[in-house]
Structures are given as C-alpha cells and as structure tokens.
Amino acid sequence: MMGEISVMMLTWEFPPRIIGGISPHVYNLSRSLAKNGTKVYVVTCDFPGAPAHEVVDGVEVFRIDSYKNPSPDFATWVYLMNVNMQKEAAAIVNSLDRKIDIIHAHDWLVANAGIGLKHVFRKPLIATIHSTEIGRRNGIHFDYERMIHETEAWLTYEAWKVICCSNYMVSHVQWAFGLPPDKLVMIPNGVATEPYAKTDSEDLRSFRSKFAMPEEKIILFVGRLVYEKGVQVLVNAIPKVLEKTNAKFVIVGNGYMKEQLTGIIKGLGLGHKVVFTGFIDDETLRRLQKCADVSVVPSLFEPFGIVALEAMAAKSPVVVSDSGGLSEIVEHDVTGVKVYVNHPDSLAWGITRVLLDSGYANWIRSNAYARVQEKYNWNRIAQQTKSIYQSVLGEYSKSFWA
Amino acid sequence: MKAMLVVIFSWEYPPRIVGQLASYVKDLAVHLVKNDVKTYVVTYHDFLTGQYDEEGGVRTYRVTNPVRTHIGVLTWVLTLNQNVERVTANIYYDAVKRLDVIDVHDWHFIPAAVTLKKGLNIPFVYSVESLEEHRSHGANSPFNMAIKSIEWLGMFEAAKLVVKSDWMRDEAYRLYKVPLEKVKVISPEVAKSTKSVLEVYGSTVGGTLSK
Numbered sequence: 384m385m386g387e388i389s390v391m392m393l394t395w396e397f398p399p400r401i402i403g404g405i406s407p408h409v410y411n412l413s414r415s416l417a418k419n420g421t422k423v424y425v426v427t428c429d430f431p432g433a434p435a436h437e438v439v440d441g442v443e444v445f446r447i448d449s450y451k452n453p454s455p456d457f458a459t460w461v462y463l464m465n466v467n468m469q470k471e472a473a474a475i476v477n478s479l480d481r482k483i484d485i486i487h488a489h490d491w492l493v494a495n496a497g498i499g500l501k502h503v504f505r506k507p508l509i510a511t512i513h514s515t516e517i518g519r520r521n522g523i524h525f526d527y528e529r530m531i532h533e534t535e536a537w538l539t540y541e542a543w544k545v546i547c548c549s550n551y552m553v554s555h556v557q558w559a560f561g562l563p564p565d566k567l568v569m570i571p572n573g574v575a576t577e578p579y580a581k582t583d584s585e586d587l588r589s590f591r592s593k594f595a596m597p598e599e600k601i602i603l604f605v606g607r608l609v610y611e612k613g614v615q616v617l618v619n620a621i622p623k624v625l626e627k628t629n630a631k632f633v634i635v636g637n638g639y640m641k642e643q644l645t646g647i648i649k650g651l652g653l654g655h656k657v658v659f660t661g662f663i664d665d666e667t668l669r670r671l672q673k674c675a676d677v678s679v680v681p682s683l684f685e686p687f688g689i690v691a692l693e694a695m696a697a698k699s700p701v702v703v704s705d706s707g708g709l710s711e712i713v714e715h716d717v718t719g720v721k722v723y724v725n726h727p728d729s730l731a732w733g734i735t736r737v738l739l740d741s742g743y744a745n746w747i748r749s750n751a752y753a754r755v756q757e758k759y760n761w762n763r764i765a766q767q768t769k770s771i772y773q774s775v776l777g778e779y780s781k782s783f784w785a
Numbered sequence: 786m787k788a789m790l791v792v793i794f795s796w797e798y799p800p801r802i803v804g805q806l807a808s809y810v811k812d813l814a815v816h817l818v819k820n821d822v823k824t825y826v827v828t829y830h831d832f833l834t835g836q837y838d839e840e841g842g843v844r845t846y847r848v849t850n851p852v853r854t855h856i857g858v859l860t861w862v863l864t865l866n867q868n869v870e871r872v873t874a875n876i877y878y879d880a881v882k883r884l885d886v887i888d889v890h891d892w893h894f895i896p897a898a899v900t901l902k903k904g905l906n907i908p909f910v911y912s913v914e915s916l917e918e919h920r921s922h923g924a925n926s927p928f929n930m931a932i933k934s935i936e937w938l939g940m941f942e943a944a945k946l947v948v949k950s951d952w953m954r955d956e957a958y959r960l961y962k963v964p965l966e967k968v969k970v971i972s973p974e975v976a977k978s979t980k981s982v983l984e985v986y987g988s989t990v991g992g993t994l995s996k
Contacts, residue, residue, distance in 0.1 A: 450931075450934070452927065452930045452931065452934060453927040453930065454927050454931065455857070455859070455926075455927045455928050455931070456856070458856070458860065459856075459857070459859055459860055459863075459927075459931065462859070462860055462863035462864065463863065463931055463934075465863070466863065466866075466896040466899075466935070466938075469896070469900050470896070470899050470900055470903050471903075473900045473901075473903040473904030474903040474904070476904060477903060477904050477905070477906070481904075495863065495864065495866070495867055498867045499866070499867045499870045499871075499897075499900055500904070502867070502870055502871035502874045502875075503870055503874050503900060503901065503904040503905060504904060505874070505878065526854050526855070526856055527856050529854040530852060530854045530855055530856055530860060533851075533852045533853055533854055534852050534864065537851040537852055537864075540851075
C-alpha cells in the first residue's frame, strides 16, 4: 500500500529529560518502531547539555526551546511551551516537504501542538493517553483541573485513534471523555529486559549488604511516596509481616508523604527495619530489583503499573493490589500475587506467602519473566503500533484530506 | 492579475466589541473588499453570531474555544489559537494552497500566525493596536512576561509591523528592538484609503500585488 511510514512523535519528555513514565515509553517505542522500518521524528523539550538535534538509535530527535520565563502556573507553562513546540515542529515538517504521514501526541501536555499540526498539514493525529487528570485527582474539583480535563477531552476528540496502555485505561478514558468504543485501542506498555540481563552474571552480595543483613529478606517498594501509590498500606502491613519472617523494607522514591511515613515507623519502633533511599539512578534500581525477594506495588490508582513489569523483568516475585492496570499485568498464583486494594492485612498475607515458600516464589518468578518476554516486549508493541498507523492511513487515504 | 488573498486575525470583531480594535478592523476589511482584495476575517465567536457570514463581501469565520473552562485570558487565548489555525488552513487548502498574507491585530493570535508561516510559508503582518508594557503600566509578573514574549515573537517573525503613530514605532523599537525599516506607520485615518496598507501587504514575500 505504501512505502516507509514516517511519524512525528510529540512528547514533553525524552531522555535525558526524565520526569515520569512518558520519557522511557516514547524512547523505547520510537527506537523499536525505527527497527521495524518506520521513520520517527521526535519533537521534545530541551534539556541542559542535550543537543538540539541528534539521531538516537535510528530516531531523529529535535529538542525545542521550551518556555523558560517564570510561568504563572504549570498548565500555563504547558500551553506556552506548546507555542514553541508547534512553531518548531511546523518548520521541521515544512523542511521535509511536508512528508509526514502521522502525528502522534503523548498526553495533554502536547495537545495544542498536535492538534494545530494536524490541521495545518491535514495529517491524521493519534493520541496516547497515559493518565488522566480525573484519575490523578480522583475527581475534578477546581477550574484548573477542569481546564486540563477539557484539554484532554479535546485531544481525544481530535485524534483519529486513542491508544491506552491497559484495558482498564481504555474503559476509564472512554468513560471520562465519552468516546465511541471503536476510537480506542489497547496496546500495552513494555519493558526492556536487556538492561536486566546485562547484570545477570554479577555477584550482588556486597551490593545487597548495603541495604540488608544476609538473613533479612528484602521487600522492595518503588514509586512516588504519594497517597495514590499506596505506600502507607505497605507501612501498615510491616508489623504483620515481621511476625512471620525477618525482613528489611526498602522504599525507593520521594514524595510528600515521606515525613509522615517515617514518623509512623519510628512510632512503631521499627526504624531499623526500613530504609528510605530517596530517588536512585536506573543502574542501582535494577540491581536492587534483582536483589529483592519480593517487590510490592500496593497502588490505589494505577493506569498501568510499569514498576510491576520491571520487577518481573528483574525476576523478582511481585505482590500487587488488584487495581487498574495491575489487575491485568498479574495473573494471580501464576505470574504474581494479587491482594485486596487498600488492605494491609491482605498485603501482609501476600508478602509472607511469597517469602515463606521459595518453591512458590520461583514458580511465579519464572512464569512472570516468560510473560514479560512474550507480551510486553517492545518489538511486539512496535508492531502493534505500526499496524494501527497502517489502518489509520488506510482510512485516511479515502478521506478528502488525502 | 489574480485578486489578492488576505486573512485578518482579530480577537474582537463586530458585533463583539471589546475596545477600539473591532470597528477599526471592520473598517479595514470593508475597504479592502472595495479595493478588490479577497478578504477573510478570523475572529472569536461568542454565540451571538453564526460561525460564518459574508456581510459586505467580508468573509468572516468565527471560532469557539474547544476548552470551555479557563483560569485566565492567557490560557483562553492559547487554546483558541488552534481553531484559528484550523479555519485558516481550511481557507488555504480551499484556495488550492494559496494565501498571500495574514494580518494579525495585537498579540492574541500571533502563535497561529507564526505556525502558519513556518508550516505553510504564509507571511504575516503584525498590526499593533497596543502593547502589554503600556496596558499593564510596566508590571512584570509572569503573566505580563508571557504576553510580552508573544509580542516579541510576533515582532521577530513578522514580515512587517504596522503601527498607528510615530510614538508607537519608537516604543516598539525601545521595547523590542525592532529594526525601524521593518515598521510602517499608518494612522487610522490614512488606513481608510487602504493604499498604504496594500503597499505593506504587497511588500511581504507572498504578496502578489506587484506581480
């Protein structure tokens, strides 16, 4: 039907600029698409020390001058940044003789630029919705939030297809914006297993000893220390777990709940059983995940749950709350343990079940790793994405814009 | 000679009158039509009017804001720009990919004008009615700064700047260091004859008047 498809990805973050999950997602998706014969141009915000134009793993990356004056608030900054992003992206498309087939925007953060480019060049727009304001805030309470919510709605309205990373997010997004079902597509998020395999042969004993005594099991939590991630549920489960087994709780990440949590732990007299590492680099995190005897993801709201997949790739058994995207990633008693949401006793039960039965732990560990390789590998995800591009272009070719 | 194709951007246009700009732009558009210029106006629609009309030969498109809830005029303006782009792109494609010049009045729709210039090679003229420095009496909060940065972008990217007095020309130079040869002073009275306005349009890259 056509030669090489070319796509312009719009994202507010791309390595080395890493703020949340969109950056690694777009990085892995773009380079996997490039490997599968798609020409990818990424347009993203600049970052100190990163070049304005470079080729990364076959992907052309353009870093635009994001708005750097003080801004009244975050949302206004986003709209101002979009003025620059749209301007630069329009110039890039024009310099390519306007030969871009698809514009692919990630979240409302680049909605304006994506929608503007769609109409200026009359090309189909595809949106990936990673998260929603109504989900993040558990409802819409202020005009500021409603404005973001309506911007998200506008992006999904203008998009030819809306991609979500889990079935949970598909139904959530369909409900939040009242979309027709056939506009939504589920393509899972992925995890790259190679970086974990790299350290397979490494002796991690001395690394491990920085965090725990040899006789202590390591129970790992990775995430922002905020209410929706459920770290408080884990903290409340600590005494129940320690009744059954000797363990060290390693908590990675920062957030507004940190002080409150350390207070609770001190009050319980368990300060020696918990380590707060703060934010750590990827390499250290991967080693820690490999050392973890169990990885816990007790989220109350979770669009996808990439941290569970990463643990599975690191061959660490996972215990997750039965919520959002986590419910789909983990098959109970096969690739992990599911426990009740916001339920410390249930969580303690799940953790001890894994820690007290090494045969069971090994069983879910190897099943989980196989599942990651088969279902969540980036090559497969790139192929699924490419087939969406192809079907959209097929429909587009019959439209009066073509 | 083909008729010249001009699109005027203004955030106010009768019957929506906020300040002086609305009637000035209407006068200009009517006079352009009388001088055989195919004239489009793209403006904001606040439900008192339809989305399109052709009163007196001026083809007027009125766009709504796709985001209804806002925290200020800045976010309101910045989300309205995409619909200005959409309508203008439609004019461009319907005219078999041609538009000679965009005349953008004040800062509101400068982002759209800049994107259309970068993407579709349509030059624009920035007509200055007033500047943020004077409107805000020198205030320099992040809000004022953002509007000033948009005014700066407009002055930098515009093919020509049209101002209404020598004083404004000097202010544009003082505040934004615009090269004086880029600035044309046309008083509202003179603008009615449209001769000098058409000269400015014709001097831009896409202008066809001289051909």
